[in-house]
Amino acid sequence: MLNCEQLQQAEPSLNVDKNLTPSSLGREELVPSRYAVRVGEIEVLVVSDGVLPLPSAMMAYNVDPAVRASWLDDMFLPADAFDWPLNVVVVRSGGRTILIDAGLGLDPDLHLPRAGQLIKRLNAAGIDLASVTDVVLTHMHMDHIGGLLVDGVKDRLRPDLRIHVSAAEVQFWDSPDFARTSMPPGFPDALRSAAARFMKVYGKHLRPFTEEHEVAPGVVVCRTGGHTPGHSVVRLASRGERLTFAGDAVFAVGFDHPDWHNGFEHDPEEAARVRVRLLQELAANSELLVATHMPFPSVGRVAIDGDVFRFVPAFWDY
Template sequence: MNQTIHKSQEKNMILERTVSADSPRQDELVPSRYALKVGEIDVMVISDGVLPLPTKMLGHNADSATRAAWFSDMFLPADAFDWALNAVVVRSGGKTILIDAGLGSDPDLHLPRAGQLIKRLESAGIDLASVTDVVLTHMHMDHVGGLLVDGVKDRLRPDLQIHVAAAEVKFWEAPDFTRTDMPQGFPDALRAAATRFTREYRNNLRQFDNEHEVAPGVVVCRTGGHTPGHSVVRLSSGGEALTFAGDAVFTVGFDHPDWHNGFEHDPEEAARVRVRLLRQLAETGEMLVATHMPFPSIGRVGIDGDTFRWVPAFWDY
């Protein structure tokens, strides 16, 4: 009996040493990164935190009762929900590529659980100075804000290349919010972040028209819709593929791909882009990751007539 207790105590001491040495702080007791391989390409999905938003944001053109029923069926609150924020780090051809840069510092919108990307990159052992390229799916503040955090630019390489669609840069010279449906304060914050980002990183921008290969097997393609220059990134290697869809796909978009998201600047085109992309992924069976799908958002797409089915990947350790 005493020997059993002694072994149990020894085991607990080992566990305590492991926890104190390797585990995150208590306020970080959540999974925040997930690594996988796409052929020979290394991929890591990193959570930038969550963004609390009104439920109407996921379908402002839908009947309120129908929208409420969907949230009820998904066991989600009826008034507001936590919108995931995901970014991706890719290593291919000797390059380290950051796809989207998270929210950064809170732009006076009271979003304390977002903007975690920079510290989580550090926790993952990714030195900002090692990042050779950044790919932006678009220039909303939750995709560029991490680059605007105080001190970040000084830690990045001076020859950093930031790949973004030319149509996106052009749009933010005089952005049109007339067809969006955002909470108060968001349009001004989005405009301010895009303006500051363009001013601070203009010399690092590498603009493309429709498609551009950033590294072997890493291709960014403009889709439009969500914003005029919105793009997706397709990774392919060794017969495997994964698409980072940015804001083209949201959780509700599988059941209701025609519902308009409040951040979409051209809602009808965004819906067409969403359907085309989901059909393509259902046909190929390729993996999907998206900014606002629940972390780590890795899965595949099933199809049933005019609706789709999200099939989460089993976590692999």
């Protein structure tokens, strides 16, 4: 299910748009919040939506707390809470501008002031929401759809906007089952509410696909399942170069311990199998990886060291 055969490669007719290249930081930005990379003729911009603080147990609830604490200590991270990065990607290919996931949004009831930065940072990058022709959702958890629910955003989007999401994902959120997740109190209700609101606001824009769909030249979304029934990854291919946006299939701890279960995974065993297969494939292909919850800008490659994987960050290109 992970392999997308015969990915279409983009034609060399794409004009470089300065909107997808790094520019000077905004006055309010103390650290970089966007990073540009090319995949052949495809332009890619990784944008930070901020960070989402969660209990560290969320990263591995199926292991002894002492073992989890030891891993966190080895990574120089606190044992009780962990800042989950939130990364979103903008892709330009074949004259289309594609937003892959939309971040958390700005819900004051969630009390998460360091997340929900996407719209502000797209504005800072000079990316007009009206230029977005397509949205691809890896899945419909609220930290992937919330940015589109921010007040005033829908009015700035094109009336012919196309939102690509797995049909299995749409079906799941019609009556979601959280029986196999392990989330903090309140999260299941918040996820249900966000998904229901999203369907009400954007239902007519949805373009569901079954297993895979080419959104633009060299941009293919592929359903993996696991994390949610319709969870998908986005594969980019152009002129022999490749990049995969893995959504929530890969977390930082998953390289050392791919069998550790994340609390948001609706089918943790299948999510672990998906993670291993995807990491093996990325290592074999030497292609670039970007993922939602990897440290920004999360651009790197996968290596295999014995029985574990290793993330090799790309050298930043200034």
